[in-house]
Amino acid sequence: MTITVHHLNNSRSQRVLWLLEELELPYEIKHYQRDPKTMLAPPELKAIHPLGKSPVVTDGATVLAESGAIIEYLLDAYGEGLLRPAPGTPERLRFTYWLHFAEGSAMNPLLMKLVFNRIVTAPMPFFAKPIAKGIAKKVLTSFVDPNIQSQLDYMEAELTKSEWFAGKKFSAADIQMSFPLEAAAQRAGLDASRPKLMAFLKRIHSRQAYQRALQRGGPYDFARD
Structure with a gap:
């Protein structure tokens, strides 16, 4: 196949x-x-x-x-046992958690930020623009941005426990977590103030398999740290 x-x-x-x-x-x-x-x-x-x-x-x-x-x-x-901790271990539980956290929790506020930022800058009738911008900015400042910052703080703290999200070894959970963190670095304020997360991005971007995937996949604007 x-x-x-x-x-x-x-x-x-x-x-x-x-x-x-x-x-x-x-x-x-x-x-x-x-x-x-x-x-x-x-x-x-x-x-x-x-x-x-x-x-x-x-x-x-x-x-x-x-x-x-x-x-x-x-x-x-x-997989033949690669890139996933053994069943029944604490690392396997962390692996499963982060595998689902990436899309179940981390991406939601990032997508909301993208949508509401576009509302702020989108062309529209002059009489509607102040209202739309006001609503969008209120949602961003009162809900979306605080949620993102809280999640980034949480992920930063988790990476003080181990180098990778599931434990000491790199796993597919780190692959899954790459996109929300790359997106946060590009449009949601992830920067050097959270050194563990920035170090994570540098580690994944330097992996040979990551670089090969970029060569095959073509332009990818998020591959910056």
Whole structure:
């Protein structure tokens, strides 16, 4: 069977390429580009999965979306015990927690920040703009930004316990956590004031498998620390 990654530029699917490189598995890439105006995935992706979003992986007759589910599938099918702590260990519990935290908690306020920032700068009738900007800024300052800062503080504290999110060893949980932290560094104030998180980004960006995934995946604006 041939693993195919339906890869959208500047998206979470970069993590899937990285995982496959870490596992040294053969795979193919089908590239898709965002609409330059809406920044949404093109309609061609709906031919692969009804929601038309990336990442999507096909492996023979298997079609699978959602980053966390894809990671678990690839580890179960091809991981041979790599990049995941042993079952029944405290590290395995931490692995599962962070694997789900990345999308279940970390990404929500980051997406809200992106949306409300666009409302602030979006063109609209002059009489509506002050109202829209006022509402957007209120939501950002009273809810979104405090939530992001709280989460970053929490993640910074967790990385004082161990070098990687699941423990002493690098795991696929770190791959999953890469995107929210890269996004936070680009648009949500993650900087040198949180040295553990910035050191984490430097470590992952220096990995050879990460660099190979960048070469295959194409331009990826979040690969900066």
